[in-house]
Amino acid sequence: MNIEMGPVEERLRRTLETSGAAHLTLIDPDSQSPEAAGIMALAAAKGGTDGIMVGGSVGASGSVLQDTVRAIKSATNLPVILFPSSSAGLTPGADAVFFMSLLNSRSTSYLIENQALGAPLVLRYGIEPIPMAYVIVEPGGTVAWVGDAKCIPRAKPEIAVAYSLAGKFLGMRLVYLEAGSGAGSPVPLPFVAAVKRAVGKDTLLLVGGGIRKGEAAAELVRAGADIIVTGTAVEQSSDVSSFVSEINSSIKGRA
Ligand code: 1GP
Numbered sequence: 001m002n003i004e005m006g007p008v009e010e011r012l013r014r015t016l017e018t019s020g021a022a023h024l025t026l027i028d029p030d031s032q033s034p035e036a037a038g039i040m041a042l043a044a045a046k047g048g049t050d051g052i053m054v055g056g057s058v059g060a061s062g063s064v065l066q067d068t069v070r071a072i073k074s075a076t077n078l079p080v081i082l083f084p085s086s087s088a089g090l091t092p093g094a095d096a097v098f099f100m101s102l103l104n105s106r107s108t109s110y111l112i113e114n115q116a117l118g119a120p121l122v123l124r125y126g127i128e129p130i131p132m133a134y135v136i137v138e139p140g141g142t143v144a145w146v147g148d149a150k151c152i153p154r155a156k157p158e159i160a161v162a163y164s165l166a167g168k169f170l171g172m173r174l175v176y177l178e179a180g181s182g183a184g185s186p187v188p189l190p191f192v193a194a195v196k197r198a199v200g201k202d203t204l205l206l207v208g209g210g211i212r213k214g215e216a217a218a219e220l221v222r223a224g225a226d227i228i229v230t231g232t233a234v235e236q237s238s239d240v241s242s243f244v245s246e247i248n249s250s251i252k253g254r255a
Pocket of ligand 1: 026143178179180181182183207208209210211229230231232233
């Protein structure tokens with residue numbers, strides 16, 4: 001039997017039913033002060049984002065992580081979902097965690113060891129675990145290097161399909177196709193289309209890495225993405241609320 005679905009996942013699925021797509025804002029605790037993270041989260045909330053992911057490949061742990069989650073929680077009513085690169089990326093106070101395995105990692109650390117080290121903490125902290133397959137496509141960037149990923153070549157969507165199906169058959173209800181934070185271009189559309197076709201409606205497909213414009217986000221949603229993740233473009237935006245609003249108005253209303 002699969003683990004039970006919790007309120008954060010249910011809320012995301014309800015958003016998909018009503019709006020056709022959802023948007024998550026990724027905040028890296030290492031990129032700004034906790035106070036600035038709270039201000040950014042509030043602006044993203046005003047722009048219509050559906051939740052805040054908190055995580056990063058380097059330095060997203062300890063007190064800076066805990067203070068960032070706390071600041072976001074006090075600034076907004078949005079769900080805060082941890083996006084950890086290791087068991088050090090877990091902290092109390094978050095609502096949920098993408099409990100993921102980097103399926104195309106060469107390292108057992110990122111396949112299962114960090115998950116084993118982190119699982120008792122998830123239980124103790126009372127955070128909702130959301131089972132997710134994490135698959136990295138070229139170029140992959142820092143997360144691919146840190147996670148020792150064998151990046152999927154951009155001309156080989158069938159390999160992403162194979163990994164995504166494996167994740168689904170292992171009981172993961174979400175699949176995240178990642179091009180790497182700050183990638184020159186997002187995951188190619190044929191990947192998104194082929195993976196969505198293979199995993200079906202009930203498995204939620206997240207796409208992130210290199211998404212900077214509403215039109216790019218809309219193309220990914222038309223191809224089959226359920227949830228669009230943006231991090232760098234939000235962080236670099238001079239008007240976070242308008243940027244997030246542009247993304248959200250481009251992807252929603254298609255249900
Ligand atoms: C990184 O996919 C996310 O894990 C977000 O990428 O920073 O390029 O938006 P960006």
